[in-house]
Amino acid sequence: MTPARTTVVISGGGPAGVVLGLLLARQGVEVTVLEKHDDFLRDFRGDTVHPMTQQVLDELGLMAEFDAIVRGRMTSVEFATTDGLLVRQDLPSVAPRRARFRDIALVPQWDFLDLLARAGRMHPGFTLLLGAEVTGVLRDEQGVRGVRYRREGVEHEVRAALTVAADGRRSVLRAALGSAVRTLSAPVDVLWFRMDRHAHEPAGLLGTIGRSGGLVSVNRGDSWQVALLVPEGHDARIRAAGLPAFRERLRATAPWMADRVHAIDDWEAVKLLTVTVERLRSWSAPGLLAIGDAAHTMSPIGGVGVELAVADAVTAANVLGPALRKAQRGSGADAVLPARLLRRVERRRLPATALTQRxxxxxxxxxxxxxxxxxxxxxxxxxxxxxALRGPVARWLPRVFVYGIRRERVASAR
Known part of the structure; x- marks a missing residue:
């Protein structure tokens, strides 16, 4: 088998991978993105696009196309317990002084990724292969040299100066990094489902904490995307107790949805995600870099997964672009980006990531x-x-989650 050659190969066609591919191709770098699914049509993924990410899209000239796929705008956040209100805040009132975008856009992630992929294909160096499942890495004494992948039942190899793991919390490339994982919290079971939304209800995020768990509800226009957080292992107990008991649990935690919980009449409507807040102790090795959930898994709290993934991608493109262009002009895929350069991405992104996780x-x-x-x-x-929650924290906390701790801007194309 003769391996294909490129400058950068990215495992994972989520926000981190596609944004990084687009940004590098925009700089003239040859990049191949491998996505194991045949399309982007998967539900219960992050549908919130925060102001920092909207700023990135604006810098790329994509806001007009983006506005056409926006389903709604989130303008407030509210957190409470079943015993009373904790925090309620309008997002524009806590925006940084120079922030151009002051709300959270609601966009189905498949539409968001399609937009980014179309923008990437405008550049001759961008290749996105769907249905391409990465199975391992190519390696020699200098480091990682690319990946092996399977597409339509056929095994392939592609060599690259840089391999990027952007394939999420179950990344198949994590083992190649040889890094320990730092676990910051006990796992929780997150039960995802949809609930009808009435037109008069808040155009924001609602969080409620009760004895039946924590409930986070995200406005998706005509529906709420709801996440119920319970201790790990409780999913099995909840399902064993039956749907009537589950509906009663929801009524107890969020009385405002009591008039519509009857719509959950099948467990197929309730999806399970087990979440551990963790991060790799090292995001890189010679020729290999992890970004997004592959480097740091986040809790659904705050809905910041997409925002942090995009910020990682912007940083990686800004930091590594010049070296990748140089490698491409020289030995191309025969080069290996050194770990000392890749560590610059982690050093810049780690403080914001660690504080958000904390x-x-x-x-x-x-x-x-x-x-x-x-x-x-x-x-x-x-x-x-x-x-404190209703004073300074009411301003600081929404700003951290909505506007980001360290905002990243797109470097010029050359």
Whole structure:
């Protein structure tokens, strides 16, 4: 078998992989993105596009096309317990002074990825192969040299100066990094489902913490995308108790949806995702870099997975683009990007990632503690903590999750 050759090969056609492919191709770098599915039509994925990502799209000249696929705009966030309100905030009021975009756009992820893929194909160096499942890496004494993948039952190889793991929390390339994983929280079961949304209901995010779990509801226009967070292993118990008990659990946690929970009449409508907040201790090795969920898995709390994945991609393109163009002019796929250069991506992105994860872990522990609270114990925090939540924290926390801790801007094409 004679391997194909490119400058960069990316495993994973999610937001991290496709954005990175687009940005590198825009700089004149030859890049191949391998996505194991045959299309992007998968549900229960992140549908929220935060202001920082909208800024990236604007810098790429894609906002007009993006606006055409937006299903709605989220303008507020609200978090409460079943015993009372914690935080309610309008997003424009906490925006950084120079922020151009001040809401969260609601876009089906398949439409978002299709838009990015179309933009990528406008550049001659961009190749996206669907139905291409990465199975391992090519390696020699200098480092990772590319990947092996299977497409339509046929085995292929592609050599590259840089291989990028952007294939999510179950990345097949993680083992090639040889990095330990730092786990920051106990796993939780997340049960995803849809619920009808009435026109008069808030155009924002609703979070409720109760003894039955934590419920995060994201406005998707005519429906809510709902995530119920419970301790790991509780999914099996909940299903064993039956749908009537599940519907009662939802009524107890979020009384506002009591009039529509009857619509959940089959467990097929409830999807399971087990989540652990964790990150690799090292995101890179010679010739190999992990970004997005492949480097750091996030909790659904705050809905920031897409935002952080895109920020990783922008940073990687900005930092590595010049070296990749140089390699392409020289020995091309015979070069291997050194780990010391790849570590610059991690050093820039780690502080924002780590702080976001730490906040998520605190919130996740609060959800689990509420579920374990004794009957009769109020779930509201103490008065000083509540005052802080409704004061400076009410401005700071939404800004962290909505506008990002470290905003990344797209470098010029050359």
């Amino acid at each position: 906040i998520q872990v605190v919130a996740q522990r609060y959800v689990l503690a509420a579920g374990a609270a004794a009957p009769g114990v109020r779930l509201m925090p103490s008065r000083p903590v509540l005052a």
